[in-house]
Amino acid sequence: MKKNYKLADWLDDKVGDEAIEDRKDFDTLQKIKQYSAQLKKPDFRKEEVFEQLKHKQTSSKSSRMNWSIAASIVFILGISSLAFLFSVKDFTSQINSQETVMLPDDSKVILAGNSKFQFNNWFWNFDRTTKLNGQAYFMVEKGKTFSVKTDHGNVKVIGTRFDVISRDSIFKVVCYEGSVQVNFKSEEIVLNKGQFITFQNGIKIEQSIIYNEKPEWVSKTHQFENAKLMEVVQHLEQDYNIEVDVSNVTREKRFTGTLPTDSLSLALDILSKTYQMNFRVINENRFIFVDDDLQ
Numbered sequence: 001m002k003k004n005y006k007l008a009d010w011l012d013d014k015v016g017d018e019a020i021e022d023r024k025d026f027d028t029l030q031k032i033k034q035y036s037a038q039l040k041k042p043d044f045r046k047e048e049v050f051e052q053l054k055h056k057q058t059s060s061k062s063s064r065m066n067w068s069i070a071a072s073i074v075f076i077l078g079i080s081s082l083a084f085l086f087s088v089k090d091f092t093s094q095i096n097s098q099e100t101v102m103l104p105d106d107s108k109v110i111l112a113g114n115s116k117f118q119f120n121n122w123f124w125n126f127d128r129t130t131k132l133n134g135q136a137y138f139m140v141e142k143g144k145t146f147s148v149k150t151d152h153g154n155v156k157v158i159g160t161r162f163d164v165i166s167r168d169s170i171f172k173v174v175c176y177e178g179s180v181q182v183n184f185k186s187e188e189i190v191l192n193k194g195q196f197i198t199f200q201n202g203i204k205i206e207q208s209i210i211y212n213e214k215p216e217w218v219s220k221t222h223q224f225e226n227a228k229l230m231e232v233v234q235h236l237e238q239d240y241n242i243e244v245d246v247s248n249v250t251r252e253k254r255f256t257g258t259l260p261t262d263s264l265s266l267a268l269d270i271l272s273k274t275y276q277m278n279f280r281v282i283n284e285n286r287f288i289f290v291d292d293d294l295q
Contacts, residue, residue: 087122093134095241096262098218103130107146108139112217114241135165137218152199153184162191163215171199176214220262226254229275236271240264245288251275 009015093099093111101109101117104124111117115134120127129147140146142159150166153173160178165171173182174196182189184199189207191197198206216222222235232255233244239261255274259267268279268287279289 087120089119089121091117096239098220105141105144107141107144110137110139110218112136113239132164132166134167135163135217137161137163137215153182156181156183161214169201173197174210174215176212217261220260222259222261224255224257224259226256228254232259232271235259236267240267241285243286245286248288248290249275249277250291251277 009019091099091101091111093113093115095114097113099111101111103109103119104121105128109117109130112135115132115136117134117136118131119129128145129149131149133151136148138146138148138157139161140157140159144159146157148155148164150164150171152166152171155162155164155173157178157180160180161176162178162180163172163174163176165173171184173180173191175191175193177193179190179192182191182197184204185202187204189197194209194211196206196208196210197204212223217239222239224232224235229246229249229251233246236242236259237244242264253275255271257270257274259270261267271289272278275289277289277291279287281287
C-alpha cells in the first residue's frame with residue numbers, strides 16, 4: 001500500500017526518484033512519467049458544465065412536453081377520424097324498390113330504386129351536406145339549410161321539396177316547393193316552385209315548367225301524355241332494369257296514360273292492350289313486342 005501511495009506521489013512530483021528507485025520497473029515508470037507529462041489536462045470549468053447540464057435538462061423536459069402534445073394531437077385526430085368514419089350513414093335502395101331515410105332534423109328523403117345516399121349523423125348540426133348517386137325526392141324541413149352533392153352538380157336549398165337525378169350522363173333537378181340553387185360546373189341556376197332543369201353529357205338541354213305536386217315515381221307510377229312508344233319503353237327499361245325490343249312494332253300511335261313502376265306484368269299488359277300488340281318473353285330480363293298481325 002505504501003508503495004502505491006509513493007508511486008502516486010512520485011507521479012505528481014511530490015517526492016523524488018529516491019522514493020521508488022529500488023523498484024525493478026523503475027526504468028519503465030520513468031518513461032511513463034515522461035510521456036504522460038506531455039499530455040495536457042483538460043480545463044474543468046465548473047460554471048460552464050453546470051450551464052450545459054441545466055440546458056440539457058430543460059431541453060429534455062421541453063422534448064418530453066412536445067412529444068406529449070404531439071401524442072395528444074394524434075390521439076384527438078384519431079378519435080375524431082374514427083368518430084367521423086363511424087357516424088357516416090350509407091343507404092342503398094334495391095332495384096325496383098324505394099327506401100325512406102329520415103335525417104336528424106326530421107327532413108325526409110325517399111330514394112328511388114338502385115340509388116345511393118350518404119350523410120354524417122353526428123356532425124349534422126355542423127355540416128348538412130349529403131351525397132347522392134341515383135335519384136331521390138327530398139322533403140326538407142322549413143328553415144333548414146340543406147345541400148346535396150352529386151357527381152354532376154350540387155343543389156342547395158332552405159326548406160323545400162325537390163327531386164334530384166344524378167345517374168350516368170343525366171343531371172336533373174325538379175323543384176316542387178320553395179326554391180333551390182343548382183350549381184353545375186361554373187353555372188348557377190335558381191329554380192322556383194314548378195321549375196326544373198336537365199343537363200345531359202355536360203350540356204343544358206331543357207328548362208321548363210311542371211305541374212305535378214311530387215315525382216311520379218314516388219307514387220310508383222309514370223304518367224305519359226302523347227308520348228312516343230320508344231319514350232315509354234325507355235322508362236319501362238329503367239324502372240324494371242329490363243330490355244324491351246320494339247323494333248318489330250310498326251304502329252306510330254302515341255300513348256297517354258299511366259304505367260305502374262312496381263308491377264311489370266301490369267305495365268306490359270297495359271302496353272299490349274293500348275298498342276294492340278303482344279310480347280314474347282326471351283328471359284326474365286328481355287322482352288320482345290310484336291304487332292298482332294305478325295303473330
